[in-house]
Amino acid sequence: AQKITQTQPGMFVQEKEAVTLDCTYDTSDQSYGLFWYKQPSSGEMIFLIYQGSYDEQNATEGRYSLNFQKARKSANLVISASQLGDSAMYFCAMREATSGTYKYIFGTGTRLKVLA
Amino acid sequence: GAVVSQHPSRVICKSGTSVKIECRSLDFQATTMFWYRQFPKQSLMLMATSNEGSKATYEQGVEKDKFLINHASLTLSTLTVTSAHPEDSSFYICSASLPGQAYQETQYFGPGTRLLVL
Numbered sequence: 001a002q003k004i005t006q007t008q009p010g011m012f013v014q015e016k017e018a019v020t021l022d023c024t025y026d027t028s029d030q031s032y033g034l035f036w037y038k039q040p041s042s043g044e045m046i047f048l049i050y051q052g053s054y055d056e057q058n059a060t061e062g063r064y065s066l067n068f069q070k071a072r073k074s075a076n077l078v079i080s081a082s083q084l085g086d087s088a089m090y091f092c093a094m095r096e097a098t099s100g101t102y103k104y105i106f107g108t109g110t111r112l113k114v115l116a
Numbered sequence: 117g118a119v120v121s122q123h124p125s126r127v128i129c130k131s132g133t134s135v136k137i138e139c140r141s142l143d144f145q146a147t148t149m150f151w152y153r154q155f156p157k158q159s160l161m162l163m164a165t166s167n168e169g170s171k172a173t174y175e176q177g178v179e180k181d182k183f184l185i186n187h188a189s190l191t192l193s194t195l196t197v198t199s200a201h202p203e204d205s206s207f208y209i210c211s212a213s214l215p216g217q218a219y220q221e222t223q224y225f226g227p228g229t230r231l232l233v234l
Contacts, residue, residue, distance in 0.1 A: 035222065043207055045160075045225035047118075091159065095223075104150065104211075104223060106160045 003027065004094055004107035011112050013082045020067070021077040021110045023092030029053075033095040034075040035104070036066065040088040048090075051075055082114045119143050120212050122226030129200055130234055137195045137229045139210030145190035146212035150223060151183070154207040166193045200233045207231075 005024045013019035025034065036048040051059045051066045059066040067076040079086055092107040119142040129135050139149055147168055152160040164172045164185050172185035182204075184196040193212075197204055207230050211223040 033222075037225070043154075043209075043228040043230070045209060045211070045228075047222060047224060050222055103162055103165060105162075108159045 003096075003105045004092055006092055006107035006110050008110045009108070011110055012115055013079075013112065014115050015084060016081055018078060018080045019082055019112065021079070021090050021092075021112065022074070023076055023107060024072070024074045025092075025094050026073060027094065027096050029096050031097070034066070034068070035093040035095065036064070036075075036077045037091045037093060038086075038088045039091060039109070045091070049077065079112075084114050084116060087112060087114045118214050118222075118224045120210065120224050120226040122210055122229055124229060125227060126230045126232075128232045128234065131201050132199055135197045135200055135231060137197075137208055137210070137231075139193045139195070139212070139226050141191045141212040141224075144212075144214055146214070147190065148213045149187060149193040150211045150213075151185060151193075151195050152209045152211070154209060154228075156207075160209065163195075197231065200231070202233045205231055205233045 003026050007022055032053045034051045038046040038048055049059050049061045049064045049066050051068045058068050063080045065078045089109045089111050091109045093104050095104050121140045123138045127135055149166045151163045153163050154160050162175050163178045164174045166172045166185050166187040168187045168190050174180045187193040207228050209228040211225045213223050
């Protein structure tokens, strides 16, 4: 079963506008972490933002914020004031414990294109 | 801080040869490193988890004899693709966990290695 679901394969947004990238997750763990990464065409994975399952406040990092709705198991990424350089693939990921260790599970990604 | 390097960035090799990819955490000690594989336009697939001083834990379906992982120190992990074949051509990315409170550890990625097997 898919543990991280990103339902938007592609998104367009006008420059300077805000955009929300959806992510839902499935876990039975009480302690887990949620992450968003950006992957430009160069291939590198750039860490954007983190939300812990026990964090009561939504995480924010500059123009990035994470809309964490625990009961709905969603962790949407909001990018405000989009810039042309934001065009990239965006991956949602979850860190969960498995058999005494932990691993990160990635969604299928959303390709964001910012329009001038 | 939290910089992870990977070498080489790109490699082309002949079928049947072995290729070694290095992953280094430059400004922190990483007890755990991860190796991923990514096919074009697809997500990252975890291949194995590498802990310093112990054997790597491979994901189901990943051949441990094909993809040899060595985590010799707290800053270096290597992935060796043995007897590479064209189907092994892919983008290989490593990551290292920045130690923190258990569930808060964030992983930082290397820039990736594009492997092309002819």
